[in-house]
Amino acid sequence: MRTPDGAELRVHLRGPADAPVTVALAHDWALTSDIWRPILAPLVADPDRPVRVVRFDQRGHGGSTLGTRPFSAAVLGDDLLRVLADCAPHGPVVLGGHSMGGRAVMALAAARPAFVGARVAGVLLAATAAGRLDPADPGLPPLRRAAGALRRAAARGLARAPGAVDRLRALLPPHSGAYRAAVRRAAFGSRADPVLVRECAELLHSTPTRVAVGFYEPLVRHDLSGRLGALRAVPVRILAGGRDRLVPLRHTRALARALPQAAVAVLPDCGHMLPLEAPEAVGAHLAALVEEAATAA
Template sequence: MTNFAHHACTGTATSAGVSIHYTIEGDVGAPVLVMSNSLGTTLQMWAPQMPALLRHFRVLRYDTRGHGRSSVPMKPFGMAELGRDVLAVMDHAGVARAHFCGLSMGGMTGLWLARHHADRFGRFVLANTAALIGPASVWDNRIATVRRDGMAAIVPGVLERWFSPSYRASHAQGMEPVRDMLLACDPAGYTANCAAVRDADLRGLLSGVEAKVLVIAGEQDAATTPAQAREVARAVPQAEYLSLDAAHLSNWELPQAFGQAVVRFGAGG
């Protein structure tokens, strides 16, 4: 593109043999904000926030390995690999330093990065996430179901957890893009990421996080509860806590409030 004031491009980074698809767009002089998606979605989960975010940031979104246009690894992986994927994307895009916003699994990725690679980041927004998401038996059952019956078998239950009853009743069409992302997710990629979340226990990292962090919770989130979010906020020395009246996918259910919170915090407010 020739508009250098608002440049947009896509790319593919390689991280330990895994291809990671990303897009970066916005004012080339603006601070960069990396967005990390939840389990089962793609970089398109951030579409509701993009107009607001692009007024303040250059936004770097990527498909987590095993999702969207990123490749499905053949070997098991964990949070370290998910975190290094972000660094590979930043390197490929020529981004030396950025703010970070992740939801659910993306928030766990952010926690790992905040502890191990703080020099590459400014502020972190960790939404609808926890340092430990269990129990393991829930993940094992979900993995077995997807391997046996495919993604369609779990989508109704996922949507029920991700959206509040009032949102589901009044925004049936609004959930369709999320449903489509879930149904399109590669089962092998999904189950591999389930295993990564199942095996991640980041509680020991929290007190060592020196960055400024905004923890966003959904008041009706049964997947990563407000109590779990408060545990993260209490343990991280420079953390703020914000509760939104939403379930798990708070950025989709309350796009304006979520976007405003990210802009305010990322701008240092």
């Protein structure tokens, strides 16, 4: 589907168009909608409770093009709304967002509270944060602030010559041991399946540098924690990995304070890649939200 600024979003549909509940899934930064594949079968397994599942590659990722709008959390929320308008124009929807996908859900809620109140029957927020992830914020230890400043400076430097960076990245392919080891340490918990680490490494490696660094600043600097009022009237489940190095548990606790009615679950051995590391748990929470939505409908 095409957006007004010219981005083309690749959308995957599964399940009948007239299903009583639609599940829409938004993926993480520098990945694709493929990370949701492990949870699809359980969601659509019950023929007596049909579900339509909509997942899409966020702009610039996977099979989606970038368009002309500036990088921002708002554009992610707008894209999610457009996908819902096109693929699920009627009936209750359950939204699932992993990390940056969670930001897309929260940006939609901040910008369109009336839509959330009228259509959204449940929300799953996995390994995500509403507040700023930037460790350069005042009040943090000096070493963490310095590390945050260095990461921001590095991202801005990479953004000046993304084509050259892509050529350098090609010298360290995703199947190399060093690349996989780095991905495993940064994104996975203590019991990472090597096959899933390899899949994640390939997805990360395929994301253009321009896209990765472009969305970095909005993700670490933007704060939505004061604009989530629409989600307080919706069943929300928050999932976190106990070994998540990218979105540590302090951000989960802050999100839970912003959404005090939400149910919170921590998967102690998991890292950041919850849809890959714990598809049964993620699928079970989504299925429970679908059941609540269908019963309410």
